[in-house]
Amino acid sequence: MFKIGFGNDIHRLEVGRKLILGGVPIPSEKGAVGHSDADALLHAITDALLGSLALGDIGSHFSDRDEKWKDADSAVFLRSAIELVRAEQFEIENIDSIITIEQPKIKPYISEIRENVSNVLKISVDRISVKAKTHEGLDSVGLGGAVKAEAVILIGRSN
Ligand code: MG
Numbered sequence: 001m002f003k004i005g006f007g008n009d010i011h012r013l014e015v016g017r018k019l020i021l022g023g024v025p026i027p028s029e030k031g032a033v034g035h036s037d038a039d040a041l042l043h044a045i046t047d048a049l050l051g052s053l054a055l056g057d058i059g060s061h062f063s064d065r066d067e068k069w070k071d072a073d074s075a076v077f078l079r080s081a082i083e084l085v086r087a088e089q090f091e092i093e094n095i096d097s098i099i100t101i102e103q104p105k106i107k108p109y110i111s112e113i114r115e116n117v118s119n120v121l122k123i124s125v126d127r128i129s130v131k132a133k134t135h136e137g138l139d140s141v142g143l144g145g146a147v148k149a150e151a152v153i154l155i156g157r158s159n
Helices: 040-052 075-087 107-121
Strands: 002-015 030-032 090-100 128-133 146-157
Touching: 002 040, 040 075, 040 090, 040 107, 040 146, 075 090, 075 107, 107 128
Parallel strands: 090 128
Antiparallel strands: 002 030, 002 146, 090 146
């Protein structure tokens, strides 16, 4: 039996914040604003995992009003989500994802991001796709005001 999950996320970009995507710090003039470390990719993947088994969303599990999650490493959220999925005897078949940001170019960091997500989820890197694109100067993302991420996940019964 297979199930599918979809997640997305967007964070505002401001000077003076760090830009962390897929757990990898990326040198950038502007970073992402958020309650936790504002890792849009890990948030999208976490939401996709929770969605695959209709377990709610990232906000219902890790409220952005809870001081406990202030500046939190988003890998904590992702690990918690995969534990819930494995507790139901499901395993990830594959993940496809897209990061959309105008600057900086993400391509040089893609392999490191895939490796890091692979380490957090304990699945092989060839099951994880991360793509990067821009919004061609259009809308808030395209004007450099935000970073966006989307992820789709297929999970299958592991026994
Ligand atoms: Mg978020």
